[in-house]
Each structure stands twice: as structure tokens, then as C-alpha cells.
Amino acid sequence: MKKVLVLGLVVLLVIGSTVAASSQTREWIVYDTENSGLPHNSVYALAIDEQGNLWIGTYGGGLAKFDGENWTVYNTDNSGLPHDRVRDLAIDEQGNIWIGTEGGGLANFDGETWTVYDTGNSGLPSNFVDCLAFDAPGDLWIGTWAGGLANFDGENWTVYDTANSGLPSNYVWCFAFDAPGNIWIGTREGLGKFDGENWTVYNLGNSGLPSSFVECLAIDEQGNKWIGTVGGGLAKFDGENWTVYDTANSGLPDEQIMALAIDEQGNLWIGTAGGGLAVYREGGVILTGVQE
Numbered sequence: 679m680k681k682v683l684v685l686g687l688v689v690l691l692v693i694g695s696t697v698a699a700s701s702q703t704r705e706w707i708v709y710d711t712e713n714s715g716l717p718h719n720s721v722y723a724l725a726i727d728e729q730g731n732l733w734i735g736t737y738g739g740g741l742a743k744f745d746g747e748n749w750t751v752y753n754t755d756n757s758g759l760p761h762d763r764v765r766d767l768a769i770d771e772q773g774n775i776w777i778g779t780e781g782g783g784l785a786n787f788d789g790e791t792w793t794v795y796d797t798g799n800s801g802l803p804s805n806f807v808d809c810l811a812f813d814a815p816g817d818l819w820i821g822t823w824a825g826g827l828a829n830f831d832g833e834n835w836t837v838y839d840t841a842n843s844g845l846p847s848n849y850v851w852c853f854a855f856d857a858p859g860n861i862w863i864g865t866r867e868g869l870g871k872f873d874g875e876n877w878t879v880y881n882l883g884n885s886g887l888p889s890s891f892v893e894c895l896a897i898d899e900q901g902n903k904w905i906g907t908v909g910g911g912l913a914k915f916d917g918e919n920w921t922v923y924d925t926a927n928s929g930l931p932d933e934q935i936m937a938l939a940i941d942e943q944g945n946l947w948i949g950t951a952g953g954g955l956a957v958y959r960e961g962g963v964i965l966t967g968v969q970e
Contacts, residue, residue, distance in 0.1 A: 844877025
């Protein structure tokens with residue numbers, strides 16, 4: 679899962695829902711270090727467990743858990759968290775929290791015990807972990823800064839890098855899984871596709887990708903790959919054809935795309951580096967319960 683810098687934590691509530699903390703219904707609630715137990719206003723990662731707890735990875739304040747009323751903070755001083763800069767979070771089927779950190783490697787927290795994996799005690803290729811996700815069989819995939827891509831099945835580590843595979847760069851920013859189980863990998867040297875055996879690389883020189891610096895990815899229900907680039911805007915790839923959206927030919931406010939998400943209505947939400955937040959849907963945006 680790819681992140682975007684959030685100054686504080688903002689929760690958007692659907693109109694008509696009840697907010698326990700207030701007798702009035704509110705569309706927006708902002709949590710920051712001044713009005714809550716949030717330990718840092720730079721929020722890089724979010725995950726929700728089966729109990730409905732929100733886990734929040736911050737860039738400098740460690741990890742926080744919020745159950746809707748109470749805040750619990752885990753940092754390098756009071757827990758086994760190896761670094762207070764948290765880059766990404768993932769939750770496995772057993773409810774364990776996996777935490778990717780900037781410099782401290784990868785941590786696993788089962789609610790009581792911490793286990794840390796780093797370059798010294800495991801097959802993790804870099805202690806700078808940028809993105810995490812589980813595939814359908816339950817393996818953890820780990821994208822790193824300068825160390826390439828790693829797969830961890832709970833016992834064995836497999837590392838893919840530019841020396842031993844078709845990975846286009848060892849700087850992995852994001853990845854996503856499609857319905858057939860292929861992994862699509864965003865790097866600063868292009869977009870990679872890996873089907874478990876074969877690699878395909880798309881870049882500025884051999885495809886319709888508008889920039890080889892791929893920052894974020896999302897895959898819609900039709901299997902279209904939406905690719906956010908740095909400097910080239912947004913691209914859509916249906917497996918054969920490329921469509922590029924930039925500031926000249928669309929309503930895209932900025933060509934540096936930092937985050938993508940697709941909601942239940944099929945709206946594509948686009949976070950940019952300097953142009954704010956945009957939403958796009960072919961045929962028209964559907965905003966259920968949200969005023970335009």
C-alpha cells in the first residue's frame with residue numbers, strides 16, 4: 679500500500695452517520711497532536727484490523743492504535759518498534775501488524791510480542807522498507823529502498839533485484855496485485871509486471887507510460903491499471919492501450935501523482951504533490967453522501 683503525507687489525521691464521515699463524540703453529525707473530524715493522542719502530524723500509513731481499530735504509522739512519532747476513544751502509542755522508547763519513522767503497515771490473517779520502517783527494517787507485532795527482521799538477522803535486503811502487501815496465498819511482499827523486492831512466506835525469503843531478475847530498479851515505491859495474481863511494481867525506472875516466472879517492463883522508451891518514475895498504482899474492477907507518475911501525470915493501461923491524463927488534456931491539477939485509491943462507486947481519487955486532491959470517473963463522478 680502506497681502512502682501520501684497527511685498533516686494530521688482526517689476522517690471523512692458519510693452524511694447522516696452518528697459521531698459518538700458529539701450530538702451533532704459532522705462530515706469531517708481532524709485529529710492532530712494538539713487535540714488527540716496522535717503522536718505526530720505526519721501520517722504515512724493506515725490500516726484497520728478486524729476489531730475496527732485504526733493503526734496509524736507516523737513519520738517520527740512511531741505507531742499509534744485508535745479504537746475510537748482511546749489512543750495507544752508504540753515507539754522506540756516504550757516498545758519493540760525498531761524505528762519511529764513508519765512507512766507502511768499491513769495486517770495478516772492472524773491479525774498480526776506488520777510495520778515497515780525507514781531504517782529499522784520490518785517489525786511484526788501480535789499484540790504482545792515484537793519480532794524484528796532486518797538485514798542482520800534475516801533475508802530482508804534493506805532496512806528501508808517503503809511498501810508492504812499480502813498476496814492471495816498469504817505471502818508478504820516487501821518493497822525496499824535500494825534493496826529491491828522481497829517475498830517472505832513466514833520462513834523463507836526470496837529477493838528480486840536488478841541483478842537476478844527483470845525488476846527495473848531496486849528502488850520500489852509501490853505494488854499491486856491483479857485478479858490473476860500478477861504483481862505490478864512501481865519503481866523509479868519504470869513499471870514491472872511479474873507473473874511468478876516472467877518479467878515485463880514498461881518504461882518511457884518502450885510504452886505509453888508518460889514517465890518512468892512510478893509513484894503509485896491502483897487496479898480497478900475491470901483490470902485497468904492506473905499509474906501515478908512523477909512528472910508525467912496519470913496513465914491508464916488496459917493491457918494493450920495506454921491513455922494519459924495530464925494538466926493539458928484533462929482536469930488533473932498536477933502531474934506529480936503521489937497516491938491513488940478507487941472507491942466502491944468506481945471513482946478514482948488522486949492525491950498530488952502540489953495540486954491537492956482530485957477525483958475522476960469515466961462517465962461522471964458519483965459522490966454518495968458527500969456534497970460536491
